[in-house]
Amino acid sequence: MQDRTYTADAEPGDHVTVSGWIHEIRDLGGIAFLILRDSTGKIQIKFEKDEMDDDLVETGLGAARESVVSVSGSVEEEPRAPTGVEVVPEEVEIVSAADPELPLDPSGKVDADLSTRLDNRTLDLRKDDVQAIFEIRAEIMRAVRERFREFRCTEINTPKIVATGTEGGTELFPITYFGEEAFMNQSPQLFKQLIAGSNVERVFEIGPIFRAEEHNTPRHLNEATSIDFEGAFCDESDAMDVAEGIVKAAYEAVERNCGEELEALGLADEFAVPEGEFPRLSYEEAIERINATGELDEQLVWGDDLPTEGEKALGADVGGHYFITDWPSEIKPFYIQDHDHDEQLSTGFDLMHPRMELVSGGQREHRHEKLIDGFEQQGLDPNEFEYYTKMFKYGMPPHAGFGLGGERLVMTTLGLENIREAVLFPRDRQRLSP
Amino acid sequence: MQDRTYTADAEPGDHVTVSGWIHEIRDLGGIAFLILRDSTGKIQIKFEKDEMDDDLVETGLGAARESVVSVSGSVEEEPRAPTGVEVVPEEVEIVSAADPELPLDPSGKVDADLSTRLDNRTLDLRKDDVQAIFEIRAEIMRAVRERFREFRCTEINTPKIVATGTEGGTELFPITYFGEEAFMNQSPQLFKQLIAGSNVERVFEIGPIFRAEEHNTPRHLNEATSIDFEGAFCDESDAMDVAEGIVKAAYEAVERNCGEELEALGLADEFAVPEGEFPRLSYEEAIERINATGELDEQLVWGDDLPTEGEKALGADVGGHYFITDWPSEIKPFYIQDHDHDEQLSTGFDLMHPRMELVSGGQREHRHEKLIDGFEQQGLDPNEFEYYTKMFKYGMPPHAGFGLGGERLVMTTLGLENIREAVLFPRDRQRLSP
Numbered sequence: 001m002q003d004r005t006y007t008a009d010a011e012p013g014d015h016v017t018v019s020g021w022i023h024e025i026r027d028l029g030g031i032a033f034l035i036l037r038d039s040t041g042k043i044q045i046k047f048e049k050d051e052m053d054d055d056l057v058e059t060g061l062g063a064a065r066e067s068v069v070s071v072s073g074s075v076e077e078e079p080r081a082p083t084g085v086e087v088v089p090e091e092v093e094i095v096s097a098a099d100p101e102l103p104l105d106p107s108g109k110v111d112a113d114l115s116t117r118l119d120n121r122t123l124d125l126r127k128d129d130v131q132a133i134f135e136i137r138a139e140i141m142r143a144v145r146e147r148f149r150e151f152r153c154t155e156i157n158t159p160k161i162v163a164t165g166t167e168g169g170t171e172l173f174p175i176t177y178f179g180e181e182a183f184m185n186q187s188p189q190l191f192k193q194l195i196a197g198s199n200v201e202r203v204f205e206i207g208p209i210f211r212a213e214e215h216n217t218p219r220h221l222n223e224a225t226s227i228d229f230e231g232a233f234c235d236e237s238d239a240m241d242v243a244e245g246i247v248k249a250a251y252e253a254v255e256r257n258c259g260e261e262l263e264a265l266g267l268a269d270e271f272a273v274p275e276g277e278f279p280r281l282s283y284e285e286a287i288e289r290i291n292a293t294g295e296l297d298e299q300l301v302w303g304d305d306l307p308t309e310g311e312k313a314l315g316a317d318v319g320g321h322y323f324i325t326d327w328p329s330e331i332k333p334f335y336i337q338d339h340d341h342d343e344q345l346s347t348g349f350d351l352m353h354p355r356m357e358l359v360s361g362g363q364r365e366h367r368h369e370k371l372i373d374g375f376e377q378q379g380l381d382p383n384e385f386e387y388y389t390k391m392f393k394y395g396m397p398p399h400a401g402f403g404l405g406g407e408r409l410v411m412t413t414l415g416l417e418n419i420r421e422a423v424l425f426p427r428d429r430q431r432l433s434p
Numbered sequence: 435m436q437d438r439t440y441t442a443d444a445e446p447g448d449h450v451t452v453s454g455w456i457h458e459i460r461d462l463g464g465i466a467f468l469i470l471r472d473s474t475g476k477i478q479i480k481f482e483k484d485e486m487d488d489d490l491v492e493t494g495l496g497a498a499r500e501s502v503v504s505v506s507g508s509v510e511e512e513p514r515a516p517t518g519v520e521v522v523p524e525e526v527e528i529v530s531a532a533d534p535e536l537p538l539d540p541s542g543k544v545d546a547d548l549s550t551r552l553d554n555r556t557l558d559l560r561k562d563d564v565q566a567i568f569e570i571r572a573e574i575m576r577a578v579r580e581r582f583r584e585f586r587c588t589e590i591n592t593p594k595i596v597a598t599g600t601e602g603g604t605e606l607f608p609i610t611y612f613g614e615e616a617f618m619n620q621s622p623q624l625f626k627q628l629i630a631g632s633n634v635e636r637v638f639e640i641g642p643i644f645r646a647e648e649h650n651t652p653r654h655l656n657e658a659t660s661i662d663f664e665g666a667f668c669d670e671s672d673a674m675d676v677a678e679g680i681v682k683a684a685y686e687a688v689e690r691n692c693g694e695e696l697e698a699l700g701l702a703d704e705f706a707v708p709e710g711e712f713p714r715l716s717y718e719e720a721i722e723r724i725n726a727t728g729e730l731d732e733q734l735v736w737g738d739d740l741p742t743e744g745e746k747a748l749g750a751d752v753g754g755h756y757f758i759t760d761w762p763s764e765i766k767p768f769y770i771q772d773h774d775h776d777e778q779l780s781t782g783f784d785l786m787h788p789r790m791e792l793v794s795g796g797q798r799e800h801r802h803e804k805l806i807d808g809f810e811q812q813g814l815d816p817n818e819f820e821y822y823t824k825m826f827k828y829g830m831p832p833h834a835g836f837g838l839g840g841e842r843l844v845m846t847t848l849g850l851e852n853i854r855e856a857v858l859f860p861r862d863r864q865r866l867s868p
Contacts, residue, residue, distance in 0.1 A: 019667050021829050039633050039634060066828050066829040067829050068832075095832065096800060096829050096830055097829075098828045099827045103824075103828075120825070121628060121629070121632070122830075123825070124632075125629065125633055125634055126632050127633075131632070131633045131634060134590065134634060135588055138590070142583070145576070154568065155572040155575060155576070156568065156858060157659055157857075159657055159858075159861055160642050161618070161644065161656075161657050161866065162866070162867070163866045163867040164867075173595070174610050175608065175618065176607065176608050176609075177866055178646070178863050180866060184594075184595070190868075191858070194555060194868065195858065198555070198556050198557075198558075198560050198565070199455075199471065199472070199560045199561075199562075199565045200569070201472065201473035207642070208591070208594050208641070208642070210595065223595050225591055232473075367530070387867045388868065390537075391554070391557070393532065393533045394500050394532045394536055394537075394556070394557055395455050395500040395502045395530050396556075397455075397529065398502075398529065398530070424590060424592060424593075424625070424629065425592060425593045425625060426593075427593055427595050432595065432596070432611055432614060432616055433598075433821045434821035
């Protein structure tokens with residue numbers, strides 16, 4: 001690597017070359033400070049005009065904010081400097097000059113709306129708090145992978161170009177594939193089941209999913225990151241255990257490893273790992289409790305899907321993460337198994353954050369005949385899914401799994417207002433670029 | 435989790451329930467053995483017909499191969515059993531009966547062609563050697579991520595639906611995005627550069643890329659996994675160091691953690707981590723050495739791209755991984771920087787395995803004016819890429835990076851013949867399903 005010291009590693013007595021962006025220049029007359037920023041933090045560069053070479057001073061103080069500079073010099077202790085040290089420069093190089101008219105202020109002093117921020121992500125990501133979100137996102141994904149491996153899962157990758165959607169032809173983006181019609185996959189569901197039926201048994205995948213939903217809300221994306229699990233010889237209760245473990249792994253890792261980032265986000269004091277087991281409410285209990293809150297204009301009846309307002313009312317009532325189990329079969333997809341004791345009730349479950357749904361899962365239908373029946377009951381042609389259904393004739397074990405919204409996990413963990421804040425380059429109905 | 439013991443964990447004296455597939459039934463008359471297989475291995479179940487309940491014997495020996503069974507009983511030492519232990523069953527449950535006519539033999543005794551294997555991946559993945567490939571693939575990706583973090587990189591995810599391709603309109607799959615034309619991204623190139631220009635500085639991504647190339651060879655896929663790196667304040671030599679570190683991390687992890695899998699693939703004796711530094715040959719040296727091998731009908735001249743036969747001849751000559759550096763500028767894309775001392779020479783490099791190219795990288799053009807020139811020289815309209823180019827006006831640091839083919843890494847590490855063996859569900863011109 002090039003001869004460069006990160007600002008966070010500069011110690012008094014060192015002779016260093018630090019490289020980064022001009023965060024700010026404070027000119028006090030005879031003395032001036034250039035604040036240089038890199039990925040690890042900021043450092044003060046001191047210019048004593050009368051004692052330094054004119055060229056050096058002119059170069060150092062003449063460049064526009066956000067220009068990239070390399071400064072070589074000695075590090076000295078300076079209690080009044082923000083980090084307790086400063087660099088006395090011997091050489092300053094303007095590596096990449098910035099236009100003085102910035103479309104967005106990375107110092108964060110001038111607010112920008114989300115759209116301007118997304119149009120200028122490079123500049124936006126020079127802000128400590130925005131950088132912190134994506135450092136935390138990476139740490140969450142690392143911790144999630146590690147926890148899945150503790151659950152004896154193997155990471156897989158399934159195709160994103162597919163001949164048929166998971167749940168039929170709705171809400172799919174069509175693609176032209178060498179003259180054939182194909183789609184971008186809305187879920188790895190069918191593929192992960194095919195692998196759970198093999199010797200690999202337990203799998204997870206973290207990858208993109210694509211949904212052509214016309215929703216335009218602060219919690220929907222048209223391209224999102226799905227965190228998927230599927231395990232042979234698991235039932236829905238096992239899958240709930242795994243889902244709970246994965247969500248907790250995210251919080252635990254952030255608490256353990258992201259202190260500086262939480263600080264940058266102003267969350268250092270309030271951040272907390274969810275305590276205790278997530279309660280498991282049946283769908284029936286859930287609608288009763290929602291009705292009891294009196295928040296809805298109309299009472300829910302058995303068979304209704306839960307409206308957003310209902311989820312929020314229940315979330316406020318429960319006050320933490322919780323599961324909703326035993327959903328009516330008819331509002332869950334064909335691949336979810338029904339309970340043996342009551343075919344009106346499915347093994348499907350959702351894991352809810354008080355603000356929104358995070359996870360949807362269940363035990364899967366592994367019996368070939370019942371699976372074919374399920375397709376037909378939902379108006380789908382089983383022949384179109386033969387590549388999937390035929391494997392159920394050759395010893396498909398009972399299995400269960402779930403899909404967890406990656407951006408929703410980041411968003412709820414950090415209390416972000418809009419899911420777009422948890423994606424570098426979000427895709428929605430209005431936004432296709434950058 | 436359900437009350438279940440993995441076969442590999444069954445110890446003499448234990449009372450267990452093992453669950454898995456019927457791998458084989460050996461009926462020797464008065465005594466018969468059922469070999470049960472799960473993700474961790476195989477275990478022998480002993481049926482002594484005269485001493486056991488008829489129902490138990492009939493159930494255990496009556497089901498077809500690949501049926502899923504659960505067997506409860508006691509584990510006993512038995513030196514003649516393949517794993518040194520066997521289970522004396524007290525209860526046998528047929529969990530999921532298999533059709534006796536299998537489209538593919540998971541015991542591996544009957545060979546199947548690749549197409550049949552891919553059509554029946556669930557059964558194919560019940561073979562030890564095939565399972566081993568995907569366990570190793572997962573371990574390689576884990577090790578690669580870990581090494582990137584040691585290089586101070588942050589994992590990112592960039593969009594797969596894009597308004598413009600990285601290198602213009604060729605070889606892109608078109609998609610209809612809410613009535614607008616869009617494409618599936620062929621590389622995270624432009625997006626990772628936009629993030630390298632922010633405080634995040636060093637990034638990696640492991641994700642799908644999509645290329646509508648008409649190639650149909652044993653080393654091309656139309657949907658592949660790209661392992662991408664981009665680092666601010668790095669030059670091409672730094673990027674080569676990272677690429678070499680990542681490839682070695684893959685080999686080291688396989689050697690350290692995948693002994694059983696290498697055994698299943700018959701590679702336990704021959705597998706070796708590449709030794710020493712990968713040599714760095716200039717493009718000029720490379721064509722000279724290829725010409726000297728006499729393997730090509732026509733001599734290469736400066737400016738030619740290297741034909742596959744040339745790569746193979748040079749690979750055999752070098753005998754291990756190597757870099758090719760200093761490529762002619764005109765055969766490298768617009769975002770690769772040229773050398774200051776000779777604008778005909780680029781900073782682009784390839785990392786080669788003796789069998790094929792693995793990595794393509796270089797220092798990037800970070801100077802706004804030169805970047806715009808580069809677009810124009812390659813016949814691309816810079817206005818279409820304004821979301822990208824405009825960020826180069828606001829302090830874009832020098833940066834370098836690379837893209838590494840994930841499947842090619844797995845394929846060359848394990849000496850697989852066909853890249854499709856390294857993907858669960860490959861996509862090529864003929865294959866869109868499963």
